[in-house]
Amino acid sequence: MATETKPSETNSSAEHIGKWGMVIDQDLCTGCQACVAACAMENNISFVGEEDSGYGRSMHWIRIERFWEGVYPEIKMTPNQPMLCQQCLSAPCEPVCPAYATVHSLAEHINLQVYNRCVGTRYCGNNCPYQMRSFNWRDYERPKPLDNQLNPDVTVRQRGVMEKCTFCIQRINKAEDAAKAEGREIADGEFTTACAQVCPANAIVFGRTDNPESFVSQLARIHGHGVKHLEELGTLPNVTYFKGG
Amino acid sequence: MAENNKHAHNSEGYFREKHLMLDPLPRGQMNAMAMEAMHHSTWKFWTVFAILCVIVAYCLVYSWIKMILEGLGIAGVNRPAYWGVFLVNTVFWIGISHAGTFISAILRVFKAEFRRPFTRAAELMTTFGLVQAGFSIFMHLGRIWLFYWLMPYPNQRMLWPNMHSPLSWDLLAITTYLLSSTMYLFLPLIPDLAMARDRSTGWRKIFYRILALGFRGTEGEWTHLRNAMTIFAFAIIPVMFSVHTIVSWDFASATRPGWNSTIFGPYFIVGALHSGMGAVVMVLAIVRSTMKNMKYFIRPEHFDGIGKLMLIISMAWAYFFFNDYIVQWYGGDKWTHLLLHFHEAGPMGWMWFAMLICNIAVPWALLWNARWRAMPWVTFAVGLSINIGMWFERYIIIPISLTINRMPFTWRMYQPGVEIPLGIGTLALFILLYMSASKLIPLIPVWEVEEGQMVHELKKFGRETVVSVSDLE
Amino acid sequence: MPDNISLLAVFSDIAPAADAIDQLRVLGLSDDQMNVISGIPVTEAMLGRPDQWTNVPGLALGGAVLGFLGGAFLAFVAPYLYPQPIQVGPHAIVPGPPTFIMLFELTMLGMLLSTFLGVFLDSYFPNYRPMEYVKEVSDGKIAVFFLCPNESREKFTNAMSALGAEKVEVAEVEHL
Numbered sequence: 001m002a003t004e005t006k007p008s009e010t011n012s013s014a015e016h017i018g019k020w021g022m023v024i025d026q027d028l029c030t031g032c033q034a035c036v037a038a039c040a041m042e043n044n045i046s047f048v049g050e051e052d053s054g055y056g057r058s059m060h061w062i063r064i065e066r067f068w069e070g071v072y073p074e075i076k077m078t079p080n081q082p083m084l085c086q087q088c089l090s091a092p093c094e095p096v097c098p099a100y101a102t103v104h105s106l107a108e109h110i111n112l113q114v115y116n117r118c119v120g121t122r123y124c125g126n127n128c129p130y131q132m133r134s135f136n137w138r139d140y141e142r143p144k145p146l147d148n149q150l151n152p153d154v155t156v157r158q159r160g161v162m163e164k165c166t167f168c169i170q171r172i173n174k175a176e177d178a179a180k181a182e183g184r185e186i187a188d189g190e191f192t193t194a195c196a197q198v199c200p201a202n203a204i205v206f207g208r209t210d211n212p213e214s215f216v217s218q219l220a221r222i223h224g225h226g227v228k229h230l231e232e233l234g235t236l237p238n239v240t241y242f243k244g245g
Numbered sequence: 246m247a248e249n250n251k252h253a254h255n256s257e258g259y260f261r262e263k264h265l266m267l268d269p270l271p272r273g274q275m276n277a278m279a280m281e282a283m284h285h286s287t288w289k290f291w292t293v294f295a296i297l298c299v300i301v302a303y304c305l306v307y308s309w310i311k312m313i314l315e316g317l318g319i320a321g322v323n324r325p326a327y328w329g330v331f332l333v334n335t336v337f338w339i340g341i342s343h344a345g346t347f348i349s350a351i352l353r354v355f356k357a358e359f360r361r362p363f364t365r366a367a368e369l370m371t372t373f374g375l376v377q378a379g380f381s382i383f384m385h386l387g388r389i390w391l392f393y394w395l396m397p398y399p400n401q402r403m404l405w406p407n408m409h410s411p412l413s414w415d416l417l418a419i420t421t422y423l424l425s426s427t428m429y430l431f432l433p434l435i436p437d438l439a440m441a442r443d444r445s446t447g448w449r450k451i452f453y454r455i456l457a458l459g460f461r462g463t464e465g466e467w468t469h470l471r472n473a474m475t476i477f478a479f480a481i482i483p484v485m486f487s488v489h490t491i492v493s494w495d496f497a498s499a500t501r502p503g504w505n506s507t508i509f510g511p512y513f514i515v516g517a518l519h520s521g522m523g524a525v526v527m528v529l530a531i532v533r534s535t536m537k538n539m540k541y542f543i544r545p546e547h548f549d550g551i552g553k554l555m556l557i558i559s560m561a562w563a564y565f566f567f568n569d570y571i572v573q574w575y576g577g578d579k580w581t582h583l584l585l586h587f588h589e590a591g592p593m594g595w596m597w598f599a600m601l602i603c604n605i606a607v608p609w610a611l612l613w614n615a616r617w618r619a620m621p622w623v624t625f626a627v628g629l630s631i632n633i634g635m636w637f638e639r640y641i642i643i644p645i646s647l648t649i650n651r652m653p654f655t656w657r658m659y660q661p662g663v664e665i666p667l668g669i670g671t672l673a674l675f676i677l678l679y680m681s682a683s684k685l686i687p688l689i690p691v692w693e694v695e696e697g698q699m700v701h702e703l704k705k706f707g708r709e710t711v712v713s714v715s716d717l718e
Numbered sequence: 719m720p721d722n723i724s725l726l727a728v729f730s731d732i733a734p735a736a737d738a739i740d741q742l743r744v745l746g747l748s749d750d751q752m753n754v755i756s757g758i759p760v761t762e763a764m765l766g767r768p769d770q771w772t773n774v775p776g777l778a779l780g781g782a783v784l785g786f787l788g789g790a791f792l793a794f795v796a797p798y799l800y801p802q803p804i805q806v807g808p809h810a811i812v813p814g815p816p817t818f819i820m821l822f823e824l825t826m827l828g829m830l831l832s833t834f835l836g837v838f839l840d841s842y843f844p845n846y847r848p849m850e851y852v853k854e855v856s857d858g859k860i861a862v863f864f865l866c867p868n869e870s871r872e873k874f875t876n877a878m879s880a881l882g883a884e885k886v887e888v889a890e891v892e893h894l
Contacts, residue, residue: 056323056657065654083652092500094806095813098395098412100404104805117404119394120317120387121412122327126647127499131325131655135387138318159316160387230651233500234808272757272858397792405796409809414819421827428834436757440856442894458838459845459894462855467759468770469840473833476778480833484826491819695858696758717761 018089018109018238020167021209022196023219023226026079026243028203031064035082035195035204042168042194044154046140059134061085061165062195079243082204084195085132085165086229086237087111093124093133101162110167110238120160129230130237133164167206168193188214209238257703260712265544265694266358266701267712275694276440278538279687283441285537286684297677305670308663309384317387321661326647330664331385332495333639334671336513337520338378339419339492340635344521345371346426346485350478358714359550361697362542365690366532367525368430373678374524375423377671382415384667411494418491422484429477432470435460436692452685489517496642502580503573503646512565519562519604520635522555523628528679530625532688542689545619552618555627559608566604584649592658593645596637603634721868724889726852727878728859734882735860736765741877742864751865755851757858777836778829785828789821848891854884863889 039045039062048059062084069076087110094102094111101117102124104110125133139159142150150156153170157163175191188207196204207216220226226240261268270278312319322329348367352360383389395406395416406413439460442453460466493513496504506512526548533543573581588597607630617623644659682688696717704713729735735754742752749768754760762769794812797803803811837843852861866874875886 052318056325056655057318058324063654065652067654081654083654090808092807095407095409095809096411096498097806098406098410098416100407100804100806102806104807106802106805117394118388119391120389121385122322122387123410123412123495123499125324125327126501129500129651131650131652134324135327136316137322138316158388159318160389162387276857397796403799403801405792405799407804407806408792408796408820409806409813409816414816414823417820417823417827421823421830424827425830428830432834432837436856439894440757443853443856454846454894455844457894458841458843459847459849460841460843461849461851461894462755462757464754464762464767464770465772466841467756468762468772469774469837471759472772472774473778473837476775476833477830480826480830484823484830487819487822487826692758692858699758 017210018087018236019208019210020087020108020110020172021207021216021238021240022084022167022193023205023216023223023240023242024082025203025205025223026081026241028201029064029080029082029199030201030203031066031080032200033064034198034200035062036060036064038194038198039165041149042151042154043166044150044156045134045163046136046142046157047146048140052137057135057137059136059163061132061134061163081241082195083130083132083229084239085111085128085167086130086235086239087165087167089236089238090234092127092129092233092235096123096127097121098123108167108169108172110169111164112169113162113164113166115155115157115161115163118161120162122162124162129233129235133162136161136163257710260703260710263544263546264701264712265362265542265546266697266714267703268541269695269698270541272691272695275689275691276444278541279437279689279691280441280444282536282538282689283684283687290535290680294677294680297673297680300673301670301677303670304666305380305674308666308670312384312663312667313389317385319663321644321659321664322385323657323659325650325652325655325657326644326659328385328647329644329659330640330661330668331381332643333636334381334664334668335378335385336492336639336643337636338374338381338671338675339489340513340517340520340639341524341632342371342374342378342422342426342521343485343489343514343517344525345369345374346422346429346481347518347521348525349429350481350485353474353478354482356716357550358697358701359547361693362689363525363529363547364693365430365434365686366528366688368426369679369682369688370521370524370528371426372423372430373675373682375419375426376678377675378419379423380671380674381668382419411491411498414491415495418484418488422488425477425481425484429474429481432474432477433690433693434686435470436462437687437690440691441687486514489514501647501650502578503584503649504642506569506573508565508569508572512562512569515558515561515565516635516638519555519558520632522551522558523631523635526551526555526621526624526628527632530621530628532683533621536683536688539688542694545621548621548624549615549619552612552624552627555624555631556608556612559605559612559631563605580649580651584646587649588641588645591645593641596645597641600634600637600641603630604638607631607634722865723868723871724850724863724865725871725874725878725886726850726861726863726889727883727886728852728854728861729881729883730859731882732760732764732860735760735862738862738878738881738883739765739767741881742862742874745866745870745874745877747864747866753850753863754860755855755863756860757855760860773840774833774836777839778833781832781836782825782829784832785825786821788828789824792824793817793820846894848893850889851892851894852889859884 045059048057065081065083067078091111094104099117099119101114103112105112122135136157136159171191175186179186193206196206205216205219207214209217220240223242226242228237345367348360349364386392397406438453438457442457445453490510493509497506497509529543533539608627611627612618648656700715700717702713703710797811850863855861878886
């Protein structure tokens, strides 16, 4: 039961249902960073190194943000916040790219990054309110035998190109192809993103948000206090967070 | 030397010394002076020239090639400061380029006669400044070898640039402005090139002969030229306004706290004029003291005139800055307040205060006094202070403001890397191009100076002698 | 015609030049047998000459129209040239405010480019063929070139000198 959404409609986020979405339970997240590692393996993310990473050049497509309240030794931990590209239905990163390298997918209702078209102006990076975009500042090395680990379904990006979480679109495409070949719709749970697959606490759930019977939609209904980060900006993100439950 | 006392019975000698327009020399002599300024060069000139060539070779050419081969990692940009000193330099050079248009177009439209001797010197700054701006914006591209994808041209894959993007508007606007100001530089240059052609021999004669296009000064040629110059003077003013407004929209269209401000358009325009006029005064002071015969053409009265403009523009800049600041301070959300606090009290807070001192305190302290304004080195110092302050202003708006966003986990300081030598390289190239131009084309539009001298005269109103200008338009 | 000769008279001020042109008319020459070349833009009104035509404003307007059409192409046509129009953010395929920017910039570019080229077209620039010229013009003089019958050469020369011509001589065609 896929519903068509026009991203150009604003207001009333209840009506704005994409196709693919995520639910992240911050209370369940232990901060183990398994999702970060899995995403890096799945998507051929470069190893940036300690120095560059500390300077703000880490290329993780998902990151665990941790915050705390108080001053040592009276520290109170607050829930970890796995942050990734929210695949906004009304993405501020899209209109500002002069080369049409980040566009809206009208079929999958997520935000696409077209590496082949990126010239590296980095305006999209500036305009993302979640600051989830990674830029290839250098050609990072992948000394042998690490190159054996590369995922053949995903390209390796050159220096000067912007990249970000794609909701594992290679897995989406594979599942769509298999389903089309068999003449059926994709079943809920048939595949999932690398981060959701590996999370030991099941804090990340991925699925079809336009199908109210999918697990991800049910979760969103059961948990009353789902929040969408920076909702007031009108970006219509596809990721719902739970915390304080 | 006559005293600057308005109520004295000023002698004609006083007026002749003070005003270029009342101190006419035979045109042939002025032509010879302009030509001599071009031909005459000392060992000091060539030494500076050689040093600049070395700086350009290392800082611009070598560093840029290194950055293209290694990637932007050797620059200082990171997350969240995806834009840094490259953009600061781009906005800075575009700002400087606005001075030329202001002087040659706006002052022409308003018939401010004191503009006459230095319109070309200012227009040269526009063209060369835009070249540096173009370099700076290309430098910041991640895959610069594919820059042509941003240009609208029909191609096999029917790919056109995204015109929704402020960067595409930038491309249109800056291209329009660069072409227009170069054409506007060239048109009034044609009669002076014809003069140079008539007075040169050897390779210079061939050079001027080609560039002068066979201009003779017939009625037709003058009519077409002056018609075109009038159209340009009026039309390039909205282009100039649109260019820096569009540059400001690179920032104002974004969703960042502190950037999404509606006042950026006029704020940036006034900022551009501010740094531009400061740069013009610096160039004129150097030209006047280093080139032969320039003390006849560029006089303290010109520094006085430009100084007055600098003071007014400084006040306008302070108005727009305060406007932007107070509305953020008063009604901004928590991120905006965090940003303001970071500006003033963060690690780079010294830059914020230095900006205010350089842009407001120094001009207001020195430029109110007519005698000080008329001293070239005082206005030079004020111009230098303004340019430093305006560079700081853009640094604060771009990398420092980018550090504070709505995701505190990502906040990181920005430290420029290879941007510093590349920026120095663009400055050296600007000076180098300017020095080369001063030896290749007459810096003073002598025909416009003569035209001005033709219409200025002294008139007596009772006991008082005043300057009178006839309107030939 | 073999018995017409091209003479030139050089003046250093506007008033004598205007008098000279009146005198040439009195002596029987028509306006298109005279040509004035000057080192500063002396208007036709100052010299009592007929108004000079110019196409530059018309060409500027034409260029503005062409530029406008170029901007309209970029704004209204180019987005639809893709097999499927590209959706970016919440914007419509043809965005509102950016369209104004494109139209404005390209109109101005078209207008200014065609103004510049208009000067070239109207003045027949670049013109490297040998033309009538005298170097004193670039030193601020006003030179009046005229075509007069060969036998009246003395009369014309004396008339010009009497009105203050610095020199009167045969106009030579020179390489500019």
